[in-house]
Amino acid sequence: MDISNSIAQDVPIMSARYAQRFTQFMEKRGVKAHALLKNTDMSEELLTNHESFLSINQVIRLLDNATWLMTDERAPFQFGQQLDLPSHGLLGFAVLGHENPRQLISMIVQYLRVGLPLMDMDLSSTGSTFRIRLIDTWDLGHILPCVTKIYMGSIHRIASQVCDHFDIEFSFSTTMGSPAWQTLAGNSEFRFNQTYSQVTMPLMGRPAKPNDASLEFLMARNRQPQEERNRESDETVMQVRELIMSQPGRPCTTDNIARRLNISTRTLRQHLSAAGTSFRQLRNEIRENFATLYLKDTSVPLESIASKLGFSDQAGFTKAYRAWTGTTPGDIRKQARKVNNTPG
Structure with a gap:
């Protein structure tokens, strides 16, 4: 493991609510919380504070203890089944x-x-x-x-x-x-x-969808009704969204996306235009959503968020986020902390 990755493992990035839910899950199976938290630098009080975040190293130590104490190797999968969307906040x-x-x-x-x-x-x-x-x-x-x-x-x-x-x-x-x-x-x-x-x-x-659907489209496009061509463009938009979501950083370019879809860059742009959008618009929309989630739900440093989303530095990310939302990343994070500190 390189030094930079080792340092990153000590940065708090994951909500403590996951560890709390996990210890509760294990306690129902006869494993006490103090045994799970041994040598993890975590306390039971920390887990009850939903404003707290854990580092990767803390989580690794917690799961290391759990692995030794589990009596059923299927237990982690069962715990995962309890994590529906509301459980992820x-x-x-x-x-x-x-x-x-x-x-x-x-x-x-x-x-x-x-x-x-x-x-x-x-x-x-x-x-x-x-x-x-x-x-x-x-x-x-x-x-x-x-x-x-x-x-x-x-x-x-x-x-x-x-x-x-x-x-x-x-x-x-x-x-x-x-x-x-x-x-x-x-x-x-x-x-x-x-x-x-x-x-x-x-x-x-x-x-x-049949494997030769793209070929069928090219052969039949001149006789397809307008609604069928619109459906193909909409399908392309959904595929582009999925690819951007899977890799929103620097490698996410029009050329790379077109290559993964096995179409030309020109054809990709035509499909997106027919659907009333563009690659830049889709990418910025998704990067904005990702950024807002990171800012509100994690304590990941702004510099790290900028890097994950493909910006060369924090200043470029801040400028772009202000253009998207009219406010700065720092302001969004401050507002989220105020909301979290408000008594329920």
Whole structure:
């Protein structure tokens, strides 16, 4: 691990409410809080303060203790299943799943990346089938299986609103058979010792788009009605949104997005224009949403937020955020702290 990553692991970036919920979950299974918190630099009082944030190192030590004390290797997945959208501090967003299933899948990645920043995620889709691949960015070592199971459980819980089957793959082994795992999620297939830890899930009631759909569109575009061309442009907008959400930083350019969609940059711009938008507009909208989430729900330094969103420095990020919202990142963070300090 390089020095910069080691230093970053001591920066408080994750809400203490997750650790509180986890200790409560483990206590119901006979593991006392003081045993979980041993040598973690955390107290039970700290966990009850929802304005507190934990560092990656504190979370690693907590889960390290939990791994030794667990009697059921499925427990992390079960804990993850308790983390629905409201548990991530996102009350009110869950209803979006019923109106826009694709948006809900993108939201899972967007909000887990901000609220529970222990792993990164890569989102991709083919037609109406989505895949979320988990990426270890913190060198989690022997607690990686525990963290992965928590993420998979939460993804399963949230996405079950719009998906009725899950193909869940883990890059590590298990001592239990598939039937034991399927008791936790009967609509899922569990596979272990795979190349990646990832989940694949089709949207309910929507057949996957044929692999040759793009070719069919090119051949038939001159005879398609206007509404069909609009549908194709709208589909492209949704795909572009998903790709930007999965990687909003510096590599997120028009050329790179077009390459990942296997179309020309010109065709991409034409689709976005037909839908009444542009790549710049979509990217700025998503970066603004990401930035606001970081500012309100985390204590991640402004310089780190700027880097995550593709800005070369904090000044550039501040200037852009003011142009988007009419206020500065610092003001948004101050307002959020005032709200959090207001007695309920």
